[in-house]
Amino acid sequence: xxxxxxxxxxxxxxxxxxxxxxxxxxxxxxxxxxxxxxxxxxxxxxxxxxxxxxxxxxxxxxxxxxxxxxxxxxxxxxxxxxxxxxxxxxxxxxxxxxxxxxxxxxxxxxxxxxxxxxxxxxxxxxxxxxxxxxxxxxxxxxxxxxxxxxxxxxxxxxxxxxxxxxxxxxxxxxxxxxxxxxxxxxxxxxxxxxxxxxxxxxxxxxxxxxxxxxxxxxxxxxxxxxxxxxxxxxxxxxxxxxxxxxxxxxxxxxxxxxxxxxxxxxxxxxxxxxxxxxxxxxxxxxxxxxxxxxxxxxxxxxxxxxxxxxxxxxxxxxxxxxxxxxxxxxxxxxxxxxxxxxxxxxxxxxxxxxxxxxxxxxxxxxxxxxx
Amino acid sequence: xxxxxxxxxxxxxxxxxxxxxxxxxxxxxxxxxxxxxxxxxxxxxxxxxxxxxxxxxxxxxxxxxxxxxxxxxxxxxxxxxxxxxxxxxxxxxxxxxxxxxxxxxxxxxxxxxxxxxxxxxxxxxxxxxxxxxxxxxxxxxxxxxxxxxxxxxxxxxxxxxxxxxxxxxxxxxxxxxxxxxxxxxxxxxxxxxxxxxxxxxxxxxxxxxxxxxxxxxxxxxxxxxxxxxxxxxxxxxxxxxxxxxxxxxxxxxxxxxxxxxxxxxxxxxxxxxxxxxxxxxxxxxxxxxxxx
Amino acid sequence: xxxxxxxxxxxxxxxxxxxxxxxxxxxxxxxxxxxxxxxxxxxxxxxxxxxxxxxxxxxxxxxxxxxxxxxxxxxxxxxxxxxxxxxxxxxxxxxxxxxxxxxxxxxxxxxxxxxxxxxxxxxxxxxxxxxxxxxxxxxxxxxxxxxxxxxxxxxxxxxxxxxxxxxxxxxxxxxxxxxxxxxxxxxxxxxxxxxxxxxxxxxxxxxxxxxxxxxxxxxxxxxxxxxxxxxxxxxxxxxxxxxxxxxxxxxxxxxxxxxxxxxxxxxxxxxxxxxxxxxxxxxxxx
Numbered sequence: 001x002x003x004x005x006x007x008x009x010x011x012x013x014x015x016x017x018x019x020x021x022x023x024x025x026x027x028x029x030x031x032x033x034x035x036x037x038x039x040x041x042x043x044x045x046x047x048x049x050x051x052x053x054x055x056x057x058x059x060x061x062x063x064x065x066x067x068x069x070x071x072x073x074x075x076x077x078x079x080x081x082x083x084x085x086x087x088x089x090x091x092x093x094x095x096x097x098x099x100x101x102x103x104x105x106x107x108x109x110x111x112x113x114x115x116x117x118x119x120x121x122x123x124x125x126x127x128x129x130x131x132x133x134x135x136x137x138x139x140x141x142x143x144x145x146x147x148x149x150x151x152x153x154x155x156x157x158x159x160x161x162x163x164x165x166x167x168x169x170x171x172x173x174x175x176x177x178x179x180x181x182x183x184x185x186x187x188x189x190x191x192x193x194x195x196x197x198x199x200x201x202x203x204x205x206x207x208x209x210x211x212x213x214x215x216x217x218x219x220x221x222x223x224x225x226x227x228x229x230x231x232x233x234x235x236x237x238x239x240x241x242x243x244x245x246x247x248x249x250x251x252x253x254x255x256x257x258x259x260x261x262x263x264x265x266x267x268x269x270x271x272x273x274x275x276x277x278x279x280x281x282x283x284x285x286x287x288x289x290x291x292x293x294x295x296x297x298x299x300x301x302x303x304x305x306x307x308x309x310x311x312x313x314x315x316x317x318x319x320x321x322x323x324x325x326x327x328x329x330x331x332x333x334x335x336x337x338x339x340x341x342x343x344x345x346x347x348x349x350x351x352x353x354x355x356x357x358x359x360x361x362x363x364x365x366x367x368x369x370x371x
Numbered sequence: 372x373x374x375x376x377x378x379x380x381x382x383x384x385x386x387x388x389x390x391x392x393x394x395x396x397x398x399x400x401x402x403x404x405x406x407x408x409x410x411x412x413x414x415x416x417x418x419x420x421x422x423x424x425x426x427x428x429x430x431x432x433x434x435x436x437x438x439x440x441x442x443x444x445x446x447x448x449x450x451x452x453x454x455x456x457x458x459x460x461x462x463x464x465x466x467x468x469x470x471x472x473x474x475x476x477x478x479x480x481x482x483x484x485x486x487x488x489x490x491x492x493x494x495x496x497x498x499x500x501x502x503x504x505x506x507x508x509x510x511x512x513x514x515x516x517x518x519x520x521x522x523x524x525x526x527x528x529x530x531x532x533x534x535x536x537x538x539x540x541x542x543x544x545x546x547x548x549x550x551x552x553x554x555x556x557x558x559x560x561x562x563x564x565x566x567x568x569x570x571x572x573x574x575x576x577x578x579x580x581x582x583x584x585x586x587x588x589x590x591x592x593x594x595x596x597x598x599x600x601x602x603x604x605x606x607x608x609x610x611x612x613x614x615x616x617x618x619x620x621x622x623x624x625x626x627x628x629x630x631x632x633x634x635x636x637x638x639x640x641x642x643x644x645x646x647x648x649x650x651x652x653x654x655x656x657x658x659x660x661x662x663x
Numbered sequence: 664x665x666x667x668x669x670x671x672x673x674x675x676x677x678x679x680x681x682x683x684x685x686x687x688x689x690x691x692x693x694x695x696x697x698x699x700x701x702x703x704x705x706x707x708x709x710x711x712x713x714x715x716x717x718x719x720x721x722x723x724x725x726x727x728x729x730x731x732x733x734x735x736x737x738x739x740x741x742x743x744x745x746x747x748x749x750x751x752x753x754x755x756x757x758x759x760x761x762x763x764x765x766x767x768x769x770x771x772x773x774x775x776x777x778x779x780x781x782x783x784x785x786x787x788x789x790x791x792x793x794x795x796x797x798x799x800x801x802x803x804x805x806x807x808x809x810x811x812x813x814x815x816x817x818x819x820x821x822x823x824x825x826x827x828x829x830x831x832x833x834x835x836x837x838x839x840x841x842x843x844x845x846x847x848x849x850x851x852x853x854x855x856x857x858x859x860x861x862x863x864x865x866x867x868x869x870x871x872x873x874x875x876x877x878x879x880x881x882x883x884x885x886x887x888x889x890x891x892x893x894x895x896x897x898x899x900x901x902x903x904x905x906x907x908x909x910x911x912x913x914x915x916x917x918x919x920x921x922x923x924x925x926x927x928x929x930x931x932x933x934x935x936x937x938x939x940x941x942x943x944x945x946x947x948x949x
Binding site: 384385387388389391392393395396399400402403404406407410458461462465468469478480481482483484485487488489490491492493494495496497498499500502504505506509536539555558559562568571572593596597598599600603604614617618621622627630631634637638641642645656 | 664665666667668678681682685686688689690691692693694695696699706707708709710756757760761763764768770776778779780781782783785786787788789790791793794795796797798799801826827829830833837887890891893894897898906907910911914915918922923926929930933934936937941
């Protein structure tokens with residue numbers, strides 16, 4: 001067996017538009033059958049990247065391999081790749097069945113065979129018997145499924161999805177997330193999914209690449225991105241985070257002492273690039289901070305800070321409070337314990353809070369980091 | 372199509388797309404009008420000299436008949452445009468704002484149908500209605516209003532009726548589309564703030580509909596100015612319409628040089644009015660034409 | 664003013680009366696034309712002499728020439744149809760190419776060209792007629808003087824009529840088709856490529872079906888505009904008269920009701936086209 005284990009591989013791909021480098025020397029590989037997401041803010045180059053994989057744009061240099069085959073000079077209509085477009089791009093002049101059969105017809109598949117495959121595919125996405133419906137008679141979620149069925153019926157090596165959930169309303173988006181994940185698991189096709197929504201990327205993917213300014217900041221599992229962000233950009237882009245700016249004053253067994261301009265010390269695990277004396281950014285997740293009404297007795301390196309409640313953000317299980325640290329004036333977002341304990345906090349109330357330095361991450365400050 | 376295979380191919384494609392359009396504009400529009408301009412600057416063929424001069428335009432101003440007809444055509448066209456606007460506005464308002472869904476489309480269709488039918492046929496109808504032996508004079512006698520049938524053709528009023536009739540649709544369509552885009556809640560708000568019918572019309576409706584009104588007026592004026600059939604048939608010998616003068620010079624007298632000069636004068640008037648209309652309303656030519 | 668605001672009875676009745684009068688004004692001339700096609704009298708004028716079909720089927724035996732025996736009239740209808748078919752074919756073809764040029768291609772001078780393509784719409788038809796007449800005759804004279812060629816098609820006649828009508832109907836077709844093409848979502852073409860379609864298949868299965876309503880619509884408009892054109896045709900016509908020119912000539916002389924008879928057919932044909940267009944328009948919009 002010499003089936004390649006990688007369905008998609010990019011090697012040193014570069015694409016420039018004038019002075020602007022949309023995709024900057026990217027290399028990565030996506031193993032067969034996985035769900036791979038590219039997460040990044042708008043304008044980070046992810047759409048350009050996707051369109052290069054689909055063949056609508058050719059790279060200035062570098063190579064794209066799909067299923068082990070170099071795609072250089074292979075037109076988009078000859079690549080074993082199909083795409084679900086942002087606005088879905090269902091053909092409005094055709095019925096659901098004709099939409100799904102479109103690619104089969106282009107391949108010259110016999111009519112009867114087409115009909116059978118279309119019926120099978122529609123049944124698999126839960127739209128059995130809708131062949132003759134016009135596409136605009138479908139709901140948003142159904143249209144989504146038709147767009148996926150239209151691509152998957154061609155049994156592509158790779159399915160590209162260009163923010164397909166962006167146009168849906170919040171409730172439906174949550175629902176479609178689940179459905180996408182189940183569809184991918186059922187078909188086993190490799191999905192490459194681009195989005196600017198970190199929650200979509202985390203929920204859906206086996207692996208996520210966080211993209212910024214034409215480069216990948218980090219590739220990893222959702223857990224790695226969340227708990228072990230490699231860069232300040234990833235830390236601030238993936239999930240909610242509190243940010244503290246300061247200068248690294250000392251470091252002992254990986255835990256550094258970052259002092260703010262107001263002279264308050266915060267302890268955090270320091271990444272390799274930061275050294276004593278460098279400007280450092282510390283990120284600490286809202287759920288990593290513990291709240292106390294009375295001053296707690298803390299062990300080891302845990303420090304305790306005092307803050308005043310400025311607002312209460314009630315959101316069911318995601319409820320949190322905004323605190324102002326008394327000495328530095330810094331604002332912290334702290335998750336409320338889900339037990340309901342402390343749910344009676346009032347604005348203006350003084351509370352104590354602390355966090356484990358192992359759960360706080362300190363990076364060398366990057367001046368260009370903006371989210 | 373997002374990335375053409377290579378430059379030569381896309382150049383070739385561009386050339387193929389360009390050629391028909393450019394041929395059309397150059398051979399049928401640009402060159403003929405340049406030629407017409409040159410023709411209008413030549414003395415009549417019999418005169419012997421080939422010197423370019425403004426003598427054909429001079430004749431126009433020296434001969435009272437010519438410029439009288441010219442001014443008359445312009446004035447009657449203006450009046451007819453105004454009348455068309457007055458007649459069309461209430462209908463457009465009814466279609467856009469008052470009528471319910473079904474009535475609205477029927478009413479709109481009713482406005483459209485006559486204009487799908489040849490102007491010749493419509494003019495024939497007016498002739499049968501209005502001429503001395505026609506339907507209306509006979510009706511007036513029968514009702515005892517007049518003793519003998521009167522000739523209702525060949526009056527200026529008849530020409531006006533015919534011109535308004537012919538132009539109505541081209542006023543109704545832009546008016547309806549500009550009135551439809553006016554949000555009803557604006558009218559309700561104006562009313563709620565104490566505006567009365569006429570005030571609301573003047574302060575809210577007309578400013579909003581101004582682009583539609585200008586577009587309609589420009590198109591109607593242009594069409595009326597260039598009309599031939601309606602004035603000559605309904606006005607007969609009294610029509611004194613400028614297009615008829617052009618025809619006479621070109622076809623009857625075979626004085627192409629004079630006819631070309633007349634043609635240019637009419638074209639200039641038409642262009643000047645379009646330009647003025649655009650200036651007054653601050654609109655783009657292309658937008659107005661697409662609207663119409 | 665609008666139904667949601669209080670309107671007095673007088674205003675409502677006034678509005679109703681106005682609409683009724685307006686519709687009467689619109690349809691009276693047409694109704695009169697239709698009615699007098701069936702009057703048993705040599706002139707289309709009152710009083711009513713009884714019903715007859717003579718003006719349709721009359722022949723020399725009846726001493727009345729009906730529409731179907733009036734070879735001159737039938738010939739002119741044929742002439743009009745021929746001209747209109749040519750003009751329609753040319754206008755829709757050139758209009759489609761122009762639409763792709765304006766909406767898809769990038770080249771210097773594009774905006775100037777797009778404005779220039781609207782110019783024919785503001786030139787009075789009579790002037791289009793004389794300018795093309797004069798230019799064609801200059802070309803014909805040139806060809807004769809320099810090469811001894813006798814280019815008949817440059818003399819007044821049907822080829823010039825086609826050219827004259829085409830010169831402005833092409834502008835209408837261009838506007839109609841480009842405005843439809845402008846609304847085309849280009850990702851549909853990308854999607855079709857992505858599903859394996861060739862360049863030609865994309866055009867045939869996606870772009871063309873999308874343009875179809877505009878193509879049909881502009882073809883119908885072009886045909887009617889050409890069929891009914893008078894101003895430009897008047898200046899360019901030779902010995903074969905299209906219908907409008909022939910009718911005009913006869914109307915000046917005091918026509919027989921055979922003109923009413925032919926008018927009825929024109930009305931039916933135009934109304935049929937209008938209805939068909941409306942229905943297809945509604946279908947594509949929903």
